[in-house]
Each structure stands twice: as C-alpha cells, then as structure tokens.
Amino acid sequence: MTYDDRPRPEESRLRGDDSALLLEDSIAGLLARTVAARPDAEALVFREHGLRLSWREFAQAVDRLATGLLGLGVGRGDRVGIWSPNRPEWVLTQFATARIGAILVNVNPAYRLAELEYALRHVGVRVLITADRFKTSDYVGMLCELLPPPPADGAIAAANLPDLRAVVAMGAAVPGMLRFDDVAATPADTARLDRLTAVLDPGDPINIQFTSGTTGLPKGATLSHRNIVNNANFVTARMGFTDRDRLCIPVPLYHCFGMVMGVLGCVTKGATMIFPGEGFDPDVTLECVAEEGCTALYGVPTMFSAMLASERFHHHDLSTLRTGIMAGAPCPIEVMKRVRAEMHMSQVTIAYGMTETSPVSFQSMTDDPVEKRVSTVGHIHPHLEVKLVDPQGHIVPTGAVGELCTRGYSVMRGYWNEPQKTAEAIDAEGWMHTGDLATIDADGYCSIVGRSKDMLIRGGENVYPREIEEFLYRHPKVREVQVIGIPDDRYGEEICACVMARDPSLTAEELRVFCKGQIAHYKVPRYVEFVDEFPMTVTGKVQKFILRDQMVLRIFPEAQAG
Template sequence: EKFDQACQQYANHDAVVSMHQNKRLTYRELQAQVNAFACSLLKLGLRKGDRLAIWSPNCVEWTITQFAAFKAGIILVNLNPAYKSNELEYVLNKVSCKGLVIGSQFKTTNYQAILTHIAPELPHAVNKVLFSECLPYLKHVIKIDQQEHPGIHRFDDLLVTPSQKQLDELASISNELQFDETINIQFTSGTTGNPKGTMLTHNNILNNGYFVGEAIHLTPQDRVCISVPLFHCFGMVMGNLACLTHGSTMVYPAAAFNPLDTLKTIQREKCTAAYGVPTMFIAMLEQESFDEFDLSSLRTGIMAGSPCPREIMQRVMERMHMSDITICYGMTETAPVSAQTHTDDSIECRVGTVGRVHPHLEIKIVDEQGKVVPRGSLGELCVRGYSVMLGYWEDEDKTKEVVDVAKWMHTGDIAEMDEQGFVKIKGRIKDIVIRGGENLFPKEIEDFLY
C-alpha cells in the first residue's frame, strides 16, 4: 500500500539513481517495473509466503526485487554478496528458498559459477526449472545480466508488461497481506555456529524506515547517497524504506563502497544526505582529491555501525557540510534502529552517545538478575516495541535466548543511560577484557590508541 501511495504521490520524481549502471527511474517507472517483476514471479509459481533470495551487490534490480517481493507477499531473503558456496548452500536450504536472484560477476566473485558448483544440474534445467540434489527447494534462478545462460531466467525478460488480469491478481494478493506477517529474512552472522535467519515483518521494517527518515527530516527534495550494502538493514531499511516513506531519492554510487565514486556521486547528483560507517567517512576525507569536490549540497546523513572518534565527527560536520548528521544504534533483530541522535544534538552527544530511544519503542538497562539499574549505571540494553523481530527462522531455542516472555529483546550490549535519556554503548557482554581485575571495553582501548 505504502509503495503504491508513494509512487502515485511522487510519480515524476526520481526514485532510484544507480551511478555505476547509469540508470535512473522515477517513482512511476519504478512502480511499473516492480509490478512487472512481481507478476512474473507469480507466473513462475512463487506464492505468498515462499522465499525468494537475492545475492547481489547494490543495483537497481536489488530494489525492484525488494519491492516486488513485498507486494506479492513473497518473503525476501537477503544474502551477503561475500558468501562462499558453503554459506550459500546452508542459507538457501535453511529457509527453503524457491527462487534466487543473482548478480553478474562482482570483483572476484562469480555468483553463477559458485551456484553451479553447488547445483551442477543448473545449466541442464528443463524449461529453466531446477531439480537439484544439494538445493532441493530451489526451482528458479534469475540473473541480472544482459547475456542468456542455460537454465537461468534473465532479469530483464521478467520485466515484460503484465496483463490487466495479472495486475488484478497481484492487487488482490497485496490487499490480503497482514502487517505482522514475515516479509523479510536477514541472516545475522553469529560469532559461533551457523548464521541465524531474523524474521522481520512489514510492521518492523516499514515503520523503522519511516522513523529513521523522520529523524533526519527527509523530504521529497532530499537525495540520499546510499553507499552501504542493501543486503543489510542499513541499506534496505534505513536507506530504501526511509526514502520511500518520504518520497526522497535513493542514490547508489557503486556496486560496493568506493570513496572516490561516492564523492563524485554526491557532487554530480547534489545529494543532501550520505550514509556510512565511520571508516567510510574517513576514507572519503583522506582522498587526495577531496578538496576538489563540491559537497555543499549535503546537510545530513547517518553514521552507524561503530563508535565515531570526535575528530572524525568534527571533520564530517565541517568539511563535508553535514552539520545535521546523526548517529544510530541498532541491530538486525530490531529492524534495525532503536536509538538515534537528533540533528540538533551537541557534538558531545553525537560522539559519546547513540542518542535517545526511537519513537514508539522502549529501552531498559538491566543487571544480571534482570532488574532495571539506576541512571548512569551499567547493564545490558533491552529493547521492546514494534521493531522487535518475530524470531529466528525455525529456531525457537535461539529466539528464547534473546527475546523474553515480556517481548524484550536482550541485545547483548552493555550500556548506560543518563538523566536526559541519552544512551552510551560500552561494548558487547562477550567482548569485555579483564585487566588487573578491571573490566575494559574494546572502545576504551580503541579511543586510547586513536
């Protein structure tokens, strides 16, 4: 519903710009391609609740796949483009993927070759329907490529204009979707054991994207430079869904982060916001040609993923003109953001804290017995509200380890909250280093070294 509303409201406005592909789509054009791809998925036999994985770096087709799956009620499974064959096989079978969209070659990764190594039957698939011993659930492989490949559907061939009957069928499916149904599975890379499939609903991700966009005051005039991966919540939710819910433009500078491409894109597309982890901003600032770029269009953005040293924050705000940059804290299991700084918070708040709790969410900090600690005391950060995942796919035991009966998500992060409600993340419970009887957190050691 929200997708179609945005496409009607901002029809002639740029929706997606992909610099490395030299492609741009208005919201109206994006809607037409999303509808076409969704109808083709249904025609291939994918149904509401089936799983469709995407294994590709950032591109327009990633975004078309995202919204097409969401409209058809097909569960989108985000795969890390860096997966090796054993990880790919595990996740495709874990969630019984029926369809898979793959990118063409990227850097040294040949997606088709890796897939064919697991499923040698692929080039011989009759009528492009796969029957594989190692991937028994996978039936359709779709490749983002100009060339034809035996056994594989070409992405562009599935963008044919659908009939009115097909569009009506898609609309009736969309109308039946429930806000609390799983629509996205994102795998979290556990430090031990296999990755866990986080089940996220329309309610989780659409609202989180909206509130992230609200926090940085996005409008239809904004153009957001999304250098972070789409397979991750940072790109897909905080990027694509924040833009969609505000009629802003999603801008992809490259298939994967490249500091020079990002600077060129910000200048050429007059981006008003930029996303990244601190090391990305450092890489841009350290470019020899940095001063040659006009970044005066920038005003805001998001830095997340790890704490930011004060000196870097100062340089980003002054030299990149991002006076309204914000810091976010979150995790995949909370879709992802649960705390964020405001655009007018002091620089101390932006480097020393992760801001305050997001709207319509609750945060508490508890001791080892589960009791709430006083303000200014350390404990484990817990989050509750609309953004908490449904659970891990077919793993009730692991879900119960992190989400309690009262629906609090136990993050595993040690934090403290001050009198104003600002949250400081000290580190992971598992990462505490004990030195001379004192608890030290990696951040304290890193700050000292930096």
C-alpha cells in the same frame, strides 16, 4: 505527556514518544501512496548503470517483475533470495516480492559456497536471483559448482537444496538459469497484483536477514512489514527528511542500513534514493554527492574517513549536504568534526541498533552537541521501550552498566525456524536481549560500552568468532583455535586466529588459503598466531580477554615498550 526519555533517578529505563501513529501499511501499500503523491518525481538513480526512474516508472517496473515471479510459481510466504551488490535489480526485487507477499531473503554478496548453501537450505529459498559476478566473486561459477547440471526441462532438482526451483541470473544467459531481463519483462497483471496486495497483513513476515551468533551458524532474523516500514519512517523523520531530500546510499543493500534506513526511508518521505556504485568507492561517492546535489549521505565511520582522506576531496562541491547517518561502529570525534565542517553535514546523526530490531533503537538528534554525537548513540526511538539489566535481570541505576534490552514494534518476529534461539533472545515479556552493554545518563542519552556477546566489529561488519572457529576446525592440522579481535586503526578491529596446531608444518598462509573462497573475505583472519596453550579459568574456560592482551603485545611489541 507522551514522551519522556529521561530515566528515573533510580533506574535505567526509557520509553519513547508514542504520540505519532504507527504506520499500518504493507511495503506495497507504502510505495503506492508515494507513487500517487509524486508520480513524476525522481525516485531512483543508479549512476553506474545510467538508470533514472520516476516513481511511476519504478512502480511499473516493480509490477512487471512481480508478475514474472508469479509466473515462476512464487506466492505469498515463499522465500526469494537475492545475492547481489547494489544494483537496480536488487531494489526491484525488494518491492516485487513485497507486492505479492513473498519473503525477501538477503544473501550477503561476500558469502562463499558453504555460507550460501546453508542460507538457502535453512530458510527454504524457492527462487534465487543472482548477479553474475562482483569483484572477485563469481556468483554464477559458484552456483554451477553448488548445483547439479540442469535436466532437459531446465527445472532445478538439487538434493542439497530441495526447495530451490529456479535461479534467475542478471546479465547474459546461463545454461540452467533464467535471465532476469526476461522475467522482469513480463506484462504486468496489475489487477491480479492489486488483489494479492489487498490481503497482505502488515504483521506478515516479509524479509529474512542473516545474523551470525555464538553458535557459529547464521540465524535468519525474520522481519515484518510493520517492523521495517515504521523503523524507516522514524529514522528519516529524525533527520527531518522531506520529499526534497536526495539521499546518497553507498552502504550495501543486503544490510538494514541500505534497504531499510536507505531505500524504505526514502519511500516513506518521497525522497530520491541515489546509488553511486555497486560497492563503496570514496571518490565515486564524493562525485555522486556533488553532481547529484545530494542533501544526505549514509556510511560507517571508515567510509567517511576514506572520503576525507581522498586526494580529490577538495575538488568536489559538497555544499548541498545537510544530514545523514553514521552507524555500524563508534565515530571518532575528529572524524565527526570534519564531517560537520568540511562535508557541510551539520545535522549528521549517529544511530544504533541491530538486525533483530529492524534495526534502529537509538539515534541522535540533528541539533545534539557534537560531543554527544560521538560519545553516545543519542535518544530512544518512538514507540520503543528500553531497560538496562544486570545478570540477574534487575534494572540497574541510572549511569550504571547493564545489558540493553528493547521492546516494541521493531522487535523481529523471531529467528526463522529456530524457536529455541528465538526464546533465548526474546523473553516472555517481549524484551529483546541485545547482548550489548550500555549506560543511560540523566538526560536520556545512551552509550554502548561493550558487548556481552562474543562478537567483534570489523569495518562495520559484525563478525562472530565461533563461526570462524568452527570453520577452521575443519582443517586437519588444527587442534584448537580461538578467534579474537585485535585493535586496528582502519577497521576498528581485525581478526586474529590463535591456533594450537596438530602438525607443526601448518603455516598462517596455509590457513588463509584454506579460508579463501569458502568464507566471506572479511572473516578471513588477518593475523594467525600459533600458541602452545590458552589462558584458562579454573573451570576450563578460555579467558579471551587475557589472550587478546597477549596477542596485542606479540603483534605490536611497541605497545609493551610504550
């Protein structure tokens, strides 16, 4: 028997099904197989941009951009950054870089100057492809502020970003930047591209995604072709995906949810990927599902709640929906019930994972009871091992709480250029220590019960307090600061900065203005509370759980009365 996700009675340890072969394709090879099988089928739809491409047309556009990148001097192993919301250029860049073996670097579209500069410098981005703007983010304006005026020959030479050689901007021409349309219009050199693709190794690094840590600075989780191709394949297989499925993708491409579980997942099955807009809008997403006949939909629970709450919800025929994924935060049971009943997603699944594991380790089955889909994260994925351990590293009994560790093909290659941080996360036996606390029951269902890492989740975004704390320490009026999560009905958790001020004139609004434009909007504290001291242990450590309880009572005094 090759599959037994039931733990032994004495220990919390699982091993996934290993009967299906792991794919040994590069991303470029995977796309080529799908194009050969379904050249004229619809591959990609960007409704906001009025763009529809068949698999053949998509591959041709990818090859033109890939050849253009070669013309800029990009080669195998070079880093190419993409800073943009969900646009056609994002997906083209994802596959064009993979075609030549360059490493795609996902830059969060919410990043501001300090975060952008750190990311580009840390991984040595050679070429940055950027949108012009999105909502309140003026990407071109920020880059003009970050980079010196271009010299006469147009080559970028920035002392703070020594590896950066070119910026490619979507939209109108910008002095000192190349136009995306010009680079992507280069005649495709298919023969040269084929030679480059033929020597790619599935184990090569192909993608860097930034994930923050308790050190306060983002770390570049480095993923291979094998990591993300196989995870995409298993995620969509668990939903029963075929080439007849049409997936609505309102989740961001910069995250694994969009680019791996969404885009790559569709490529593994020849399914159609459909993007309702550049960012999430509940009404636009509902309209997209209805008009495009989508059979599947992705989102975090807050997205589904927003769609269900829309005044126009019942104006849309969603009867084509069958399945999808909710991930990123716990799903309330009432939301799950309504999604199944009113959105026709009887086979919706729950998924759990982390960027460092490509990302999914657990996913519910399409026929799991609804109670299991909201109280657990389902069953272990194929070709993975999981164990729960106590602080001493011993496997805990079934039903007991332990730190979740995972091992297998999905574990990242490491954090870019940070061997010490990598060694702290992945032990000598290959186990990735997630920092999440979990239980596993006798039927093999896993439940995430807490986090040993100092992290909060706001609307599906992982937020690491230390990163915000270190930024707030830059303010001259801040003496001490601790950042905690406060319960919130809409986002799950909201950010609260507890501040000991050097200057009594410091105000909450002053701190928020200090943050604006410098850190991502979702990291800006909604609550700023001033305190005279922090609850401490006898060894001098701040007791954040006590601080959190104090702030909840201060912000919501009715909680004490209740």
